[in-house]
Amino acid sequence: MTRLDSDAAVAQEGAADCDGPRLLTLEAREVPLGGVRGMHVSRALPQRDLPMVGAWCFLDRFGPQRTTMRVDPHPHIGLQTVTWPISGEVRHRDSVGSDVIVRRGVLNLMTAGAGISHSEYSVGDADVDLDALQLWVALPEATRFGEASFERHADLPVLDLPAASGSAQATVVLGTLGEASSPATAHTPIVGAELELTPDADVLVPLETGWEHALLLIDGDATVNGAPGAATDDTAALDANSLLYLGTHRDAITLRSTTGARVFLLGGEPFPDEIVMWWNFVGRSHDEIVAARQDWENAAARFGQVVDHGPERIPAPPLPGVRLTRRRRRL
Numbered sequence: 476m477t478r479l480d481s482d483a484a485v486a487q488e489g490a491a492d493c494d495g496p497r498l499l500t501l502e503a504r505e506v507p508l509g510g511v512r513g514m515h516v517s518r519a520l521p522q523r524d525l526p527m528v529g530a531w532c533f534l535d536r537f538g539p540q541r542t543t544m545r546v547d548p549h550p551h552i553g554l555q556t557v558t559w560p561i562s563g564e565v566r567h568r569d570s571v572g573s574d575v576i577v578r579r580g581v582l583n584l585m586t587a588g589a590g591i592s593h594s595e596y597s598v599g600d601a602d603v604d605l606d607a608l609q610l611w612v613a614l615p616e617a618t619r620f621g622e623a624s625f626e627r628h629a630d631l632p633v634l635d636l637p638a639a640s641g642s643a644q645a646t647v648v649l650g651t652l653g654e655a656s657s658p659a660t661a662h663t664p665i666v667g668a669e670l671e672l673t674p675d676a677d678v679l680v681p682l683e684t685g686w687e688h689a690l691l692l693i694d695g696d697a698t699v700n701g702a703p704g705a706a707t708d709d710t711a712a713l714d715a716n717s718l719l720y721l722g723t724h725r726d727a728i729t730l731r732s733t734t735g736a737r738v739f740l741l742g743g744e745p746f747p748d749e750i751v752m753w754w755n756f757v758g759r760s761h762d763e764i765v766a767a768r769q770d771w772e773n774a775a776a777r778f779g780q781v782v783d784h785g786p787e788r789i790p791a792p793p794l795p796g797v798r799l800t801r802r803r804r805r806l
Contacts, residue, residue: 529743538606570779641676695736
C-alpha cells in the first residue's frame with residue numbers, strides 16, 4: 476500500500492527507552508488514501524510519541540468499506556509489507572514477478588530491501604467489500620540493502636491459548652508466539668498474530684518479557700488485564716479505533732470477551748535503530764530518502780518494472796522544506 480500523505484513527521488527531542496509495562500490507549504487517525512478513489516484508512520502506527528512497536532513501524536486498516544481499489548505501481552525501500560486480509564480480495568503485482576490474489580487466511584509478505592515496486596487492485600471493475608490490515612516491518616541494518624522478494628504463506632501455525640473459560644486460538648502470521656513460529660521470513664525477533672476469542676472467553680496470552688507489545692481490536696469486544704490476577708488498575712478495554720500499547724516486561728496478559736472477538740497482537744524486541752520514514756521509504760537519513768525519491772522519479776533499475784503494467788505509476792510527493800530527522804519515541 477502506498478502512502479499518499481507525505482507526512483514529514485519531523486522528530487522531536489526527548490527520546491525514551493522502552494522501560495516497563497504500560498496500558499496506554501493511542502487513538503488511530505483517519506487518513507484519506509488515493510484522493511479521488513475515495514478510500515480512507517485508519518492509521519494506528521506510527522504515533523507521534525510511539526513511532527514503532529518492536530520492528531513494526533506502520534499499521535493501517537483499510538476497511539471495512541465498499542470501494543474500488545486502484546493503487547498504481549509505487550516504490551518501497553528498507554521494509555517488509557505484511558498484508559493480512561479480513562474480507563475481500565486484492566490483486567497484488569510486483570517487480571519481482573509476483574501476480575497473486577490476496578485473500579483471507581493467507582499471509583502476503585513483500586520484502587523491499589534496496590528497492591521494489593508493486594500495485595494493488597481490487598478484483599473486478601465494480602465496488603467491492605474490502606477490509607484488511609497493512610503493516611510494515613523495518614528491516615535491520617544487516618538486511619535493509621538486500622534483494623527484494625515476495626512470499627505467500629497459506630499454512631500458518633495455530634496455537635490454542637490457555638483458557639479459564641471459553642477458548643481462543645492464535646494464528647501466528649509472522650515471528651513467534653509461545654511455541655508456534657510462522658514459516659515467513661523475519662529479520663528481527665518479532666510477533667504478529669491474530670487472536671480469535673469465543674464468547675465468554677477468559678484466556679492467557681504468552682508474551683516475551685523483553686519485548687514490547689500492542690493490541691488492535693478487529694471486531695467484537697475484549698478487555699485486557701496486563702498482569703494476570705492483578706488489581707483492576709492494570710485493566711483496559713480495547714477500542715476498534717485505537718491501539719493499546721502494553722510496554723515491556725510482561726510475560727503474559729489475560730484477554731476476556733463477552734461476545735467474542737478478533738484481536739491482532741504485534742510486538743517484538745525493541746528496534747535498535749531510530750528510523751527516518753517518509754512516504755513509502757524507511758531509511759536512516761534524510762539524504763538516503765532524497766536519493767530513493769530521485770531514483771523513483773528517474774525510473775531507476777533498483778525499483779524494477781511491475782508485471783503487466785505499462786508507464787502508469789504514482790509519482791513521489793514533494794519533499795518538505797526541512798531536513799527529515801529520525802523518529803524518536805517519547806513514551
